[in-house]
Amino acid sequence: MATQRAAARTAPSSPALPDDGSVGTQPGPADPQEGAVKRELFKYRLRKWLFSPRPFLMLIGFAAFLGGWYLLVDVLGVWRFGTLPGLVEVVTEWTAREPAYGVSLFTSEYYTHIWVSLRRILLAFFAALALGIPLGLFLGWSTRFREFSFPVFELFRPIPILAWVPLAIIMFASDEAPVIFLTFLAAFFATALNTLLGVQSIDREYMRAAFCLGSSSRQVFRHVVVPGALPFIFTGLQIAMGVAWFSLVAGEMVAGKFGLGYLINSSYTTTRYPTIIIGMITLGAIGFLSSAIIRLVGNRLMVYRARAMA
Amino acid sequence: MARPVAQAAADEARAGDGQARPAEVGKGELRVEHVSKVYDPEGAAFVAVDDASMHIAPGELRVIVGPSGCGKSTFLNAIAGFHSISSGEIWLDDELLCGPNKPQAKPGADRVVVFQHNALFPWKTVLDNVTYGPIVQERLSKKEARDLGRERMEQAGLAGLEDRYPSELSSGMQRRVEIVRALVNDPKVLLLDEPFRGMDSLTKSVMHESLLEIFDKNKVTVMFITHDIDEAVFLGDKVSVMSTRPGRIKETIEVDIPRPRDYRVLTSPRFRELMAGIHGEVEIEARKAFEAGEREMA
Known part of the structure; x- marks a missing residue:
C-alpha cells in the first residue's frame, strides 16, 4: 500500500505522461471537462501502477512474510517459534463464524474493541491538535512567550508516557479518562514541538515581504506563519498519530475495560494466543489507515507542495 | 523639524536632476542624510555604513553599486524598516522615516x-x-484587487499564470510577479536588492528590458542595488558607487544615455565609457575590500 502512494506521487514526474502539463498545472475555472480529465488521469495512473513492478514487489514482500511465518511456526516449529500461534490457526480463528476464543470478524466484540480504541484515539488526537497547534504557533511567534513557557515544556516532554500512568489513574477516577489522557499527552507534545519547529523554519524574507506589503502583525500570523508552518504541522500530526497509538495500547493494558490494547493483554492472561495476533494486525491496519488519512488531508491543504513535486 | 536640504552631499549637486523620468512633483523623493550604522556583535563595534548621504529625485531610477559586503543591503534595509540606523536621518517626501528619536522605520507599502x-x-x-x-491594507475590495491584479499581470506579460503557484514558474517569471506584486501597491519607492542575482546573462538581459518597460508605465522612484556594473549602467538614471566598509556614497555618476534603452545600448561608445569609469571606481573599492580581508585573515 505504501508503494501505491509512492506511485501516485512519482507518476506525474514521468516523462511518459503525455497530458500531465495541462492537467497538473492548469486548474482553470471548474468546467465539465475537468472531471473527465481527472478520471482519465486516475485510470492512467492506476494502469501505470498495475503494470509497474511495484504491486508485484509488494505482493512478494507479503508472501515472503506470510510464507516465513507459516514455515517457521506451522511447518517446522523450530526453536521457540513452536510456541507462537500459527498462520493457519490465526486465519481460521479470524474468519470463523464461531471462533474458538470468542473474537473474529463475525463477532460484535471485535468491533466493540476497535470502536472503543478508535474513539479514544480520536478524542485524544483532536484535543492534542486543538491545544498543541496553537501552543506551537505561539511558541514560535512570540519570543517572550517562548522564553517563559518553553523550558517548562521541555522539562515535561522527555518524560516517558508510561511514567504518567500512576498519576493519570490517581487524577482521573473513571476508566476511560486516564487512557484518553495518556494518549492525548503523547500526541500533544509531538504536535506542539513540530508546530514550533515549523514556525521557526519559515524564511524571514516572507515575514519581511508581508510587513512591507502593509500587513499588520495579526495578518502576518494568519497569512505567513500559519501556512508557512503547515508542512511541519502535518509531519507533527503523523508523529502524533503514531505515538498516540503507542500510548493508547500502553494505557489500555494498564487501565481500561475495552479496546485493542486491552484485548491483546487480556488474551495473553487468558492464553487466547491467536486473538493476540488478531489484535496486533488490526492495530497495524488501523494505524496505517489513520496515517494515510492525515497525509491525504495534508496534501489537500497544501496543494502547492503537491504541485511542486509533480 | 526642517529638512536639511542644504546638507545634501556635494556630488548630488554635481549630478543634477536632468535624467529623472517624469513623476508627480513631491512624490517619492528619498533623502538619506548622514546615515551611519554600527553593528555591535560580541562587543566589537563594526561600522557597516558611515555617514552616507544620498538624494533620489521623484521618479528617478537610482542604482547603487559596490563590492560585496559594503553595506548596500544595510542601507536598503534601513529604508525598508528592517534594520535600525545608528545616526542620521532618512526622509521620504515630507515624512521622517527614521532619525535621532526613531532609529527604525516602520515597514510600509510606500x-x-x-528581495534577492x-x-x-x-x-x-x-x-x-x-x-x-x-x-x-483593505485599500481595495477583493474583487477590485483581483481585477487590478489581472490587469497589471497582463501588462507585464504574465497573463494566464494567475492560478499557478510560484514554484511552477521560471525564476524570471517569479521576479516579474514579485515586481508586479510590489507595484500594485503604488509605492512611492521601490527597493530592489540584487533581484537578478544568480540568473544567467540571457535571462538577465530579458529581465532588464522587461523591468524598464514595467517602470516606464509606473511612475515610481526606484532604488536598485547590485554589484553588476553592466546592469547598473543599463538600468540607472544615476549610478552611485559605494565604498568598501565602512560604506559611504563615494561618487554618483549620471547615465546620459537616452531612454527608451534596449540591448543595442550595450555596444554604444557612451555605454562603454561610463562602464569603464564606474568599473574603475568599483575596482578600487573591491581591491580595498580584498586587501582588508587579507589583513583580517592574517
Whole structure:
C-alpha cells in the first residue's frame, strides 16, 4: 500500500505522461471537462501502477512474510517459534463464524474493541491538535512567550508516557479518562514541538515581504506563519498519530475495560494466543489507515507542495 | 523639524536632476542624510555604513553599486524598516522615516522591497500573491484587487499564470510577479536588492528590458542595488558607487544615455565609457575590500 502512494506521487514526474502539463498545472475555472480529465488521469495512473513492478514487489514482500511465518511456526516449529500461534490457526480463528476464543470478524466484540480504541484515539488526537497547534504557533511567534513557557515544556516532554500512568489513574477516577489522557499527552507534545519547529523554519524574507506589503502583525500570523508552518504541522500530526497509538495500547493494558490494547493483554492472561495476533494486525491496519488519512488531508491543504513535486 | 536640504552631499549637486523620468512633483523623493550604522556583535563595534548621504529625485531610477559586503543591503534595509540606523536621518517626501528619536522605520507599502531571493508566498497562487498588499491594507475590495491584479499581470506579460503557484514558474517569471506584486501597491519607492542575482546573462538581459518597460508605465522612484556594473549602467538614471566598509556614497555618476534603452545600448561608445569609469571606481573599492580581508585573515 505504501508503494501505491509512492506511485501516485512519482507518476506525474514521468516523462511518459503525455497530458500531465495541462492537467497538473492548469486548474482553470471548474468546467465539465475537468472531471473527465481527472478520471482519465486516475485510470492512467492506476494502469501505470498495475503494470509497474511495484504491486508485484509488494505482493512478494507479503508472501515472503506470510510464507516465513507459516514455515517457521506451522511447518517446522523450530526453536521457540513452536510456541507462537500459527498462520493457519490465526486465519481460521479470524474468519470463523464461531471462533474458538470468542473474537473474529463475525463477532460484535471485535468491533466493540476497535470502536472503543478508535474513539479514544480520536478524542485524544483532536484535543492534542486543538491545544498543541496553537501552543506551537505561539511558541514560535512570540519570543517572550517562548522564553517563559518553553523550558517548562521541555522539562515535561522527555518524560516517558508510561511514567504518567500512576498519576493519570490517581487524577482521573473513571476508566476511560486516564487512557484518553495518556494518549492525548503523547500526541500533544509531538504536535506542539513540530508546530514550533515549523514556525521557526519559515524564511524571514516572507515575514519581511508581508510587513512591507502593509500587513499588520495579526495578518502576518494568519497569512505567513500559519501556512508557512503547515508542512511541519502535518509531519507533527503523523508523529502524533503514531505515538498516540503507542500510548493508547500502553494505557489500555494498564487501565481500561475495552479496546485493542486491552484485548491483546487480556488474551495473553487468558492464553487466547491467536486473538493476540488478531489484535496486533488490526492495530497495524488501523494505524496505517489513520496515517494515510492525515497525509491525504495534508496534501489537500497544501496543494502547492503537491504541485511542486509533480 | 526642517529638512536639511542644504546638507545634501556635494556630488548630488554635481549630478543634477536632468535624467529623472517624469513623476508627480513631491512624490517619492528619498533623502538619506548622514546615515551611519554600527553593528555591535560580541562587543566589537563594526561600522557597516558611515555617514552616507544620498538624494533620489521623484521618479528617478537610482542604482547603487559596490563590492560585496559594503553595506548596500544595510542601507536598503534601513529604508525598508528592517534594520535600525545608528545616526542620521532618512526622509521620504515630507515624512521622517527614521532619525535621532526613531532609529527604525516602520515597514510600509510606500516602500516595497523586491528581495534577492524569491519571496513570493509559495502557499498562495500567483494572483493571490499579487493582490496580497491591497487586500491586507483593505485599500481595495477583493474583487477590485483581483481585477487590478489581472490587469497589471497582463501588462507585464504574465497573463494566464494567475492560478499557478510560484514554484511552477521560471525564476524570471517569479521576479516579474514579485515586481508586479510590489507595484500594485503604488509605492512611492521601490527597493530592489540584487533581484537578478544568480540568473544567467540571457535571462538577465530579458529581465532588464522587461523591468524598464514595467517602470516606464509606473511612475515610481526606484532604488536598485547590485554589484553588476553592466546592469547598473543599463538600468540607472544615476549610478552611485559605494565604498568598501565602512560604506559611504563615494561618487554618483549620471547615465546620459537616452531612454527608451534596449540591448543595442550595450555596444554604444557612451555605454562603454561610463562602464569603464564606474568599473574603475568599483575596482578600487573591491581591491580595498580584498586587501582588508587579507589583513583580517592574517
